[in-house]
Amino acid sequence: MGLFGNNEEKKEQKTAAILSKYNLNDLSDPRDKESIMKIAQSMAGVGLIAAGADLSFGTNEKAMLQAQMHYQKVIMEQNFIMIRQLDRIAKSLEK
Secondary structure: OOHHHHHHHHHHHHHHHHHHHOOOOOOOOHHHHHHHHHHHHHHHHHHHHHHHHHHOOOOOHHHHHHHHHHHHHHHHHHHHHHHHHHHHHHHHHHO
16 A cells, blocks of 8 residues: 555544544534544644643743634534534424
């Protein structure tokens, strides 16, 4: 397989682990799974930013702003998941 195949397998394993950790294996819409991965990546970014701010022994304004942007991105992704789920519920109720 080469480098790309191995990287793709790792990504799929990581996705499966995250979905399993939060009991989200039954998600039917692949967009929901993609959104969850984006959330996980953003939160990992926040962790790295927080660690960097801790190492600088003070409040780093730029790092704090970046962390806030990551949190806002996470909230936006969560909102999209909820909108899609509510849409599916509404369509099911109409039937």
